[in-house]
Amino acid sequence: MRVLVVNAGSSSLKLRILDDDDRVVASRDIDARDGHADARELSAFIGEVEFDAAGHRVVHGGHVFRQSVVVTDEVMERLASIGSLAPLHNPPALAALEAVRDVAPDRPSIACFDTAFHATLPDRAAVYAVPWRWTEEWGIRRFGFHGLNHAHVARRVPEILGRDADELRIVSCHLGAGASLCAIAGGRSVDTTMGFTPLEGLVMATRSGSVDPGALLWVLREKGLSADDVERVLDHESGLLGVSGVAPGMRDVITAAERGDRRAALAVEVYLYRLRAGIAAMAAAMEGVDAVAFTGGVGEGSALVRVDACHGLAFLGMAIDETANDRVTDDDVDVSAHGASVRTVVVHAREDLTIATEVRRLAASA
Numbered sequence: 001m002r003v004l005v006v007n008a009g010s011s012s013l014k015l016r017i018l019d020d021d022d023r024v025v026a027s028r029d030i031d032a033r034d035g036h037a038d039a040r041e042l043s044a045f046i047g048e049v050e051f052d053a054a055g056h057r058v059v060h061g062g063h064v065f066r067q068s069v070v071v072t073d074e075v076m077e078r079l080a081s082i083g084s085l086a087p088l089h090n091p092p093a094l095a096a097l098e099a100v101r102d103v104a105p106d107r108p109s110i111a112c113f114d115t116a117f118h119a120t121l122p123d124r125a126a127v128y129a130v131p132w133r134w135t136e137e138w139g140i141r142r143f144g145f146h147g148l149n150h151a152h153v154a155r156r157v158p159e160i161l162g163r164d165a166d167e168l169r170i171v172s173c174h175l176g177a178g179a180s181l182c183a184i185a186g187g188r189s190v191d192t193t194m195g196f197t198p199l200e201g202l203v204m205a206t207r208s209g210s211v212d213p214g215a216l217l218w219v220l221r222e223k224g225l226s227a228d229d230v231e232r233v234l235d236h237e238s239g240l241l242g243v244s245g246v247a248p249g250m251r252d253v254i255t256a257a258e259r260g261d262r263r264a265a266l267a268v269e270v271y272l273y274r275l276r277a278g279i280a281a282m283a284a285a286m287e288g289v290d291a292v293a294f295t296g297g298v299g300e301g302s303a304l305v306r307v308d309a310c311h312g313l314a315f316l317g318m319a320i321d322e323t324a325n326d327r328v329t330d331d332d333v334d335v336s337a338h339g340a341s342v343r344t345v346v347v348h349a350r351e352d353l354t355i356a357t358e359v360r361r362l363a364a365s366a
Contacts, residue, residue, distance in 0.1 A: 003359045004051040005352040008096040009089065013037035017049050018356045036092060039099045046103050053363035054100050054109045055355035057148060058093045059198065060086035061113035063139050068116060068358040070366045071097060071109040079111065086198065088235065108366035110359045117147030120188040125285065128195075142200075144192035146174040148351040150182040153293045156347050160332055161291060169286040171279050174349070175305065176296035177205040177248065183282035191285035193278050199234055202278055203271045205248035208238035243267035250298045250305065272305065276312040283316055291343040292318060300348055303328065306335070310344055317341035
């Protein structure tokens with residue numbers, strides 16, 4: 001089965017064709033600066049390639065979707081009803097779904113949710129300490145995100161280490177423009193850093209990560225900001241960009257820090273401090289850790305982030321081979337120092353493989 005993988009983001013639409021052996025045989029990235037890609041470009045790509053079914057990344061499934069689903073008109077209506085849970089990501093995904101269904105109505109589309117992998121979170125990790133009505137009636141709880149790639153890490157790390165997934169406790173560090181950690185015990189998500197929305201948790205490129213809700217109430221009351229103002233600031237003007245004032249990208253911030261920019265240096269320090277604390281918390285959730293995996297653009301691309309994180313977590317048993325760490329290329333690799341009790345691995349993000357697996361599982365019954 002040849003699978004079209006559709007990854008709709010807030011600024012781009014990434015299209016990949018995977019063949020029977022999960023090799024990428026065609027690809028195209030389409031600008032979508034307003035959140036919606038040009039349907040003509042999408043149609044043109046579909047007209048140039050062969051595929052049997054399409055798999056779509058959808059960031060937030062809420063309470064409605066706890067696993068991947070074949071898309072029908074009813075599913076489209078239900079997806080539209082939860083768009084406000086992830087306003088930067090779900091509406092573009094819905095638009096891409098509509099476009100693909102219009103152009104290729106004879107081929108099934110499968111919606112694959114970043115929240116689905118975290119459906120196994122125990123209540124102790126998922127429930128906020130808020131009035132029970134908020135939990136029971138309003139559905140406010142921790143959902144977690146980046147699940148498509150965390151699921152890939154859960155499969156890939158045991159292969160790299162030659163061990164059984166059931167016996168491993170893995171901390172998956174998805175570090176990109178968005179960033180989250182996941183505690184994976186026996187192949188299942190048992191804790192994660194993102195919550196009701198993709199704003200909670202680690203410092204990100206332009207997103208704040210966790211902020212005292214009292215501080216948000218204060219700026220609303222005392223500084224005259226509206227809810228829309230606060231949302232814009234927390235989503236687009238915070239994180240590495242907000243602290244450094246330089247750029248949202250880790251590489252640019254590190255370069256500025258090395259040139260003596262004090263705010264850029266502080267941004268890196270804050271990022272790494274929150275990262276190390278988060279990894280330790282994920283290990284505590286599993287009562288130990290056997291492997292820590294770095295994935296995503298920063299996780300794969302920044303040797304400095306990996307080595308600093310490992311040095312700060314030596315008490316867990318992490319130790320990194322700095323030569324191997326500096327030589328990471330396009331291959332998934334174990335960069336642990338000899339004798340380290342906790343393995344450190346680099347896994348290249350492949351949400352497309354998780355999506356393709358789900359499409360093949362469900363398309364036959366569509």
